[in-house]
Amino acid sequence: MSETIDFDKVHEMAGKVMHDVAGAVSLMMAYMGDQAGVFAAMDGEGPMTLEQLVGKTGMEPKYLREWLGSVSAAGYVDFDAENETFELPPEKALIFTREGQPACMQGFIQAVVAQFEMHEKAVDVFKTGKGRPWSDHSNCLFCGTDRFFRPGYAANLVSTWLPALDGVTDKLEAGAKVADIGCGYGSSTVLMAREYPNSTFVGIDFHEPSIIEARKQAQEAGLTNVSFEVATAQDFPGDGFDFACIFDALHDMGDPVGAARHIREAMKPDGTFMVVEPMAGDTMAENMHPMGQIFYGFSCMGCVPASLAQDVGLGLGAQAGQKRLAAVLNEAGFSHVRRATETPTNMVLEATV
Ligand SMILES: C[S@@+](CC[C@H](N)C(=O)[O-])C[C@H]1O[C@@H](n2cnc3c(N)ncnc32)[C@H](O)[C@@H]1O
Known part of the structure; x- marks a missing residue:
């Protein structure tokens, strides 16, 4: 049986899957940030440079840089390109780090x-x-x-x-x-x-x-x-x-x-x-x-x-x-x-x- 493929539909589905893959990676990043205490370290600090976050967490800057890139691209963290700073505003802190708050989604x-x-x-x-x-x-x-x-x-x-x-x-x-x-x-x-x-x-x-x-x-x-x-x-x-x-x-x-x-x-x-x-x-x-x-x-x-x-x-x-x-x-x-x-x-x- 011959089949006719509608490539617009293929592209549409590939776009959806790409979106889901991005989501899956972001969940892993969010989990790592939770377990390593990075979100907690950012909560209430306002905009931070990579160096400031390294100073506060003592973590390896090469890892932190990639992590910040991923969570910023996901929109989980606010990135200020001009000043190269990263911020976890309170609305996002409620989702990613404030344990016990109804909005906290880390358990999920x-x-x-x-x-x-x-x-x-x-x-x-x-x-x-x-x-x-x-x-x-x-x-x-x-x-x-x-x-x-x-x-x-x-x-x-x-x-x-x-x-x-x-x-x-x-x-x-x-x-x-x-x-x-x-x-x-x-x-x-x-x-x-x-x-x-x-x-x-x-x-x-x-x-x-x-x-x-x-x-x-x-x-x-x-x-x-x-x-x-x-x-x-x-x-x-x-x-x-x-x-x-x-x-x-x-x-x-x-x-x-x-x-x-x-x-x-x-x-x-x-x-x-x-x-x-x-x-x-x-x-x-x-x-x-x-x-x-x-x-x-x-x-x-x-x-x-x-x-x-x-x-x-x-x-x-x-x-x-x-x-x-x-x-x-x-x-x-x-x-x-x-x-x-x-x-x-x-x-x-x-x-x-
Ligand atoms: C999804 S968990 C929910 C746990 C808890 N009620 C909560 O809301 O966090 C389902 C629970 O049901 C328990 N469970 C499943 N079948 C059971 C059974 N036949 N007798 C007793 N506990 C059972 C599991 O061990 C598990 O702790």
Whole structure:
């Protein structure tokens, strides 16, 4: 069969790929600048010459020069060609270096770098259809995931998400028993425990290294109303919970129905289950935008392999959408599921019996 090639379309696609390659290189530069402390060294300094930055960081000027060239060309750093100076203005410092600020994107960047770091494994499971346990990722992914999600939780969880649920904050004020399942580094658990000292919180995750980090966080925060346990969502111990929550983890589970059923059984009959999931429409057609591009990609590399590595292996994916998630929750015995609130990146579902 002969084919006719439209070279305008070839050029157009090549331009797009060039743009994406530039972006990929810039993410690596941003990650290196973060890990080496260069952005931090530039924050608040105003315009700096290469020599001044070398003086402040003690780094090798030949590397720094190339790095500055790349991040300036990317627009991550402002370059003044006349004076040959480089500046990280506050708006860019918020994105690249101010840890814990809602605008800080270094965790997001780190999560991408972590995927490239272990690309052979990603290719292997993609080719073979095997599962890949969550624990089989680079350490950089676990802290990157926490760094990526934590600012959003800090900005929204206590101020908006919990108050959007029916009657939950009253229970938390009075003293409730709470489980945070698939808690990872426990940032969400620690935020809630700090806000509600009358309540007791347990964070549960089957990934022991994450639970060790979570315990450290709680200890550093000086909290006595929170503990962390290594257990699976389908059979963690304890019962009588007033409130259970799960942040960006239900779709990673092999058996989300079994997990949600166990959570329902561990809760009081009038308990509330909050499910935070990535924002997504119900059909693939609704997710054809940069967030869809990102989440389907992470899902292909991390979420679906993590699910396929577990019993049942449902592989919901990170763009399951509310309809599919509600079906999972209904099957687990939650008859009422509603979207309590949302952000551009997350939907917050409230499930009750
Ligand atoms: C994407 S991470 C999210 C972690 C954390 N909730 C956060 O928002 O930062 C998904 C988490 O789910 C945990 N997980 C996946 N399947 C699990 C299961 N069946 N039981 C317990 N934890 C599970 C993983 O270990 C991982 O920490």
